[in-house]
Amino acid sequence: MKLNTIKRAGRSHFVNMGAIRLRQPFPTQAIEMIDPFVLLHHYGPYEISETNNPFDLGPHPHRGFEPITFLVQGEQLHRDSLGHESVVKSGDVQWTTAGRGIIHAEGPTQNLVKNGGTIEGIQLWLNLPAEKKMMEANYQHAKHDEFNVILSEDEKVETRVIAGELNNIYGKIATQTAVNTFMIDAKAGGEQVIPYSNLHHGLIYLLSGKVTLNNVEILELDLNQLMEFNQDGEGIVIKAEIDSKLLFLSGEPINEPVASYGPYVMNSQTELLEAMRDYQNGKMGFLPAN
Numbered sequence: 001m002k003l004n005t006i007k008r009a010g011r012s013h014f015v016n017m018g019a020i021r022l023r024q025p026f027p028t029q030a031i032e033m034i035d036p037f038v039l040l041h042h043y044g045p046y047e048i049s050e051t052n053n054p055f056d057l058g059p060h061p062h063r064g065f066e067p068i069t070f071l072v073q074g075e076q077l078h079r080d081s082l083g084h085e086s087v088v089k090s091g092d093v094q095w096t097t098a099g100r101g102i103i104h105a106e107g108p109t110q111n112l113v114k115n116g117g118t119i120e121g122i123q124l125w126l127n128l129p130a131e132k133k134m135m136e137a138n139y140q141h142a143k144h145d146e147f148n149v150i151l152s153e154d155e156k157v158e159t160r161v162i163a164g165e166l167n168n169i170y171g172k173i174a175t176q177t178a179v180n181t182f183m184i185d186a187k188a189g190g191e192q193v194i195p196y197s198n199l200h201h202g203l204i205y206l207l208s209g210k211v212t213l214n215n216v217e218i219l220e221l222d223l224n225q226l227m228e229f230n231q232d233g234e235g236i237v238i239k240a241e242i243d244s245k246l247l248f249l250s251g252e253p254i255n256e257p258v259a260s261y262g263p264y265v266m267n268s269q270t271e272l273l274e275a276m277r278d279y280q281n282g283k284m285g286f287l288p289a290n
Contacts, residue, residue, distance in 0.1 A: 001195060003214045004202060004233035010226035012042060012205075019054050025205060025226040034201050034228055035253035036127040036177060038065060038265055042207065044120030045073060048108045055119055056107035059287040062098035063275045064133040065265040066126040066176065069094045070162075070183060070247065072207060074119030075112050080104035081285030084139045091144025091183075093162050095173045099128070101275070101284030102137040122207070122247060124181075129254050130267050132176055142172040156190025157240070159183075164250070166194065179251035186211065186240035195235035200250035202229040202236070209244025213237070219246075 010031055012023040023042040027033055046055055059079075069076070069088065076088045080096070081103040088094050088106075096102060108119055128135075142162070148169045150159045163171035164180030171181070180196055186209070196202055204227045206219040213219060213227055214237050229236060238246065257267050264275040278284060 001193065001235055002233040004198075004229040004231070004236055006213070006217050007228045007230045009217065009219075009224035010228070011223070012225035021054075023225070031226075031228070033258065034203055035255065036179070036201075036251040037124065037203070037249060038127050038258065038260065039123075039125040040205060040226075041123040042205070043123065045118045046120070047116070048074065048112050048119050049116045050113055053108060053113055057105060058289055059103050059105045061101060061103050061263050061279045061284050062096070063101045063264045063266070063278075063284070064271070065098055065128050067096050067098060068124040068126060068181075069106070070122040070124070072120040072122070072245070074117055074121075075109045076106050076119070076121075077109045078104065078106050078139075078141070079287060080139055081287045082137060082139055084141075086141050088141060089144065093142050093173065095140040095142070095163070097128075097135070097138040097176060099133070099135040099137045101278060102139075103285050103287040105287060105289075122205070124249070125265065126177070126179065126251070127254055127258065127265055128176060130256055133266060133271075135176075140173055146172050148172070152190055152192045154190055156187040157192040157238070158185045159192060159194070160185075166196075177251060177254070180249065182248040184238065184246040184248060186238065186244045186246070188240055188242050191237065191239045193235060193237050194248055196250045197252075198231050198234060199252050201231065201253055202248070202250035203227060204236070204238070205247045205249070207245040207247065209246075210241040211244050211246065212239045212241060215239070
């Protein structure tokens with residue numbers, strides 16, 4: 001198998017979003033987006049208690065893309081204007097298709113706040129093509145034990161197929177575009193080959209640990225945590241130097257203009273203004289604060 005060469009490595013710097021301090025590997029000055037992926041936030045780990053609850057996001061709107069949460073530790077309560085209310089636990093994934101508009105809220109559960117605990121996760125924004133930006137909103141919640149898992153030949157790497165396909169094993173999540181999302185847990189010394197289409201833009205994000213990619217490049221915390229690949233091969237090889245957790249993403253680029261502002265990702269400034277007006281006029285639904 002011909003391996004994809006590495007296009008660029010990126011650090012995952014901390015940024016402040018109000019009271020929340022989190023890592024943002026992209027967008028940055030160097031990486032605007034990795035089409036079709038618009039934004040990636042790695043939040044936590046935060047120690048949650050009744051006196052410390054920085055990650056409590058009240059009702060807010062989205063339009064034009066898919067906000068996705070991979071919960072690594074803890075538990076969150078999700079509520080939205082479609083009427084869904086669910087507890088998302090460690091290892092679960094919530095995949096929201098904002099489409100023409102949705103209002104949602106998420107934060108630590110009352111149980112976690114009362115009893116204390118740790119919360120950590122990934123928030124990913126996946127773009128929608130113009131023809132789907134105004135589709136009906138939808139919400140999917142898949143639990144940790146519902147995903148198909150691929151075990152490496154050395155039995156040291158577990159790859160959880162969240163969306164898309166790996167070695168003819170398919171993800172639980174139904175997608176609007178051609179994407180793969182895999183959560184990878186690797187024990188020290190474990191090795192896994194990840195084949196994927198050369199039509200896709202591919203990337204790896206390191207949540208914890210240290211790994212070698214394609215037998216040459218190292219991913220390590222606070223050095224390089226993001227690796228983006230060229231579309232010149234048939235896949236990549238991951239080898240864990242120590243116990244590690246990674247998120248693999250690949251997607252077929254949409255190749256359309258992107259205009260984003262706050263919680264909206266559209267194709268033009270006019271569409272952004274329409275989104276803001278529609279939200280103010282209640283066209284995205286309603287969700288009470290509590």
